[in-house]
Amino acid sequence: MTFEIYLMxxxxxxxxxxxxxxxxxxxxxxxxxxxQKVAQRLKDLGIKFDRVLTSPYTRALQTAIVLQSIxxxxxxxxxxxxxxxxxxxAVITHLETLRQTDQHIAIVGHEPDLTQLASHLxxxxxxxxxxxxxxxxxxxxxxxxxxxxGKCQLFWLAPPRLLLx
Amino acid sequence: MTFEIYLMxxxxxxxxxxxxxxxxxxxxxxxxxxxQKVAQRLKDLGIKFDRVLTSPYTRALQTAIVLQSIxxxxxxxxxxxxxxxxxxxAVITHLETLRQTDQHIAIVGHEPDLTQLASHLxxxxxxxxxxxxxxxxxxxxxxxxxxxxGKCQLFWLAPPRLLLx
Numbered sequence: 001m002t003f004e005i006y007l008m009x010x011x012x013x014x015x016x017x018x019x020x021x022x023x024x025x026x027x028x029x030x031x032x033x034x035x036q037k038v039a040q041r042l043k044d045l046g047i048k049f050d051r052v053l054t055s056p057y058t059r060a061l062q063t064a065i066v067l068q069s070i071x072x073x074x075x076x077x078x079x080x081x082x083x084x085x086x087x088x089x090a091v092i093t094h095l096e097t098l099r100q101t102d103q104h105i106a107i108v109g110h111e112p113d114l115t116q117l118a119s120h121l122x123x124x125x126x127x128x129x130x131x132x133x134x135x136x137x138x139x140x141x142x143x144x145x146x147x148x149x150g151k152c153q154l155f156w157l158a159p160p161r162l163l164l165x
Numbered sequence: 166m167t168f169e170i171y172l173m174x175x176x177x178x179x180x181x182x183x184x185x186x187x188x189x190x191x192x193x194x195x196x197x198x199x200x201q202k203v204a205q206r207l208k209d210l211g212i213k214f215d216r217v218l219t220s221p222y223t224r225a226l227q228t229a230i231v232l233q234s235i236x237x238x239x240x241x242x243x244x245x246x247x248x249x250x251x252x253x254x255a256v257i258t259h260l261e262t263l264r265q266t267d268q269h270i271a272i273v274g275h276e277p278d279l280t281q282l283a284s285h286l287x288x289x290x291x292x293x294x295x296x297x298x299x300x301x302x303x304x305x306x307x308x309x310x311x312x313x314x315g316k317c318q319l320f321w322l323a324p325p326r327l328l329l330x
Contacts, residue, residue: 130287130319153295154294156323157320157323161210162210162327165330
């Protein structure tokens with residue numbers, strides 16, 4: 001059974017420092033629109049998720065809700081290790097559990113956490129240099145039934161510019 | 166000065182074994198068409214190359230000629246270390262030299278050689294799992310003026326399906 005993991009960085013958000021608590025900094029109007037376009041492109045590509053795991057921070061949660069509202073997924077789940085400066089290895093442990101039931105997972109979060117997570121999955125360490133733009137996507141697949149770390153394959157890495165044509 | 170490297174796998178080619186010498190196995194008609202579409206998309210994205218380095222094998226050379234004929238580049242250069250089971254580190258040595266004069270290089274070649282080359286550039290070893298489909302593209306940038314190995318950043322990885330919408 002193929003297990004696919006899509007990592008999506010939250011869309012363009014308000015200015016850092018304009019909000020007392022960074023956790024409630026929202027997407028801008030432009031950020032919402034571009035995220036909607038990316039979500040629509042994913043839908044047009046025939047993608048559907050069994051579950052979206054998201055950082056509880058507002059800008060990530062809003063991004064996850066865009067995926068949900070466009071019909072890409074029913075179930076959202078916030079996951080504290082997806083917070084900024086979170087814990088990629090705890091996220092992977094959670095993915096190991098979900099692999100028992102789900103086939104297509106989306107993860108919405110922050111940088112540099114998401115590319116570090118991808119690096120662990122494709123290289124077994126956090127030393128691989130990947131660039132993930134806001135509302136950009138990384139697609140990973142785990143072809144074999146063993147641990148995920150260092151075993152996944154990266155088949156997509158795209159900024160909105162490439163996704164939207 | 167930003168140095169960008171685009172790795173492109175040759176398009177869909179004739180059946181392995183149908184040709185006495187694998188080096189002369191050509192693209193199929195469908196392979197040429199899809200490669201042309203990908204090249205046009207790159208052009209629409211405003212990309213232009215100072216130089217294309219290509220494997221001398223027919224299916225790669227044809228792919229490079231498509232890039233040239235669509236106006237993405239003037240100069241083609243065949244490079245023996247880009248042959249199948251070639252020498253990624255020799256390719257990198259050549260890139261180091263070109264970095265003195267060129268800013269945007271395309272490389273056309275084969276798998277798994279191209280993803281091994283990308284792995285060396287972004288991780289410093291060949292242990293990173295990347296998937297590159299036929300006529301697919303990997304985009305890398307080297308942000309700093311030191312050795313390329315392990316210092317480049319991967320900002321694109323896309324199969325034709327993602328590029329062509």
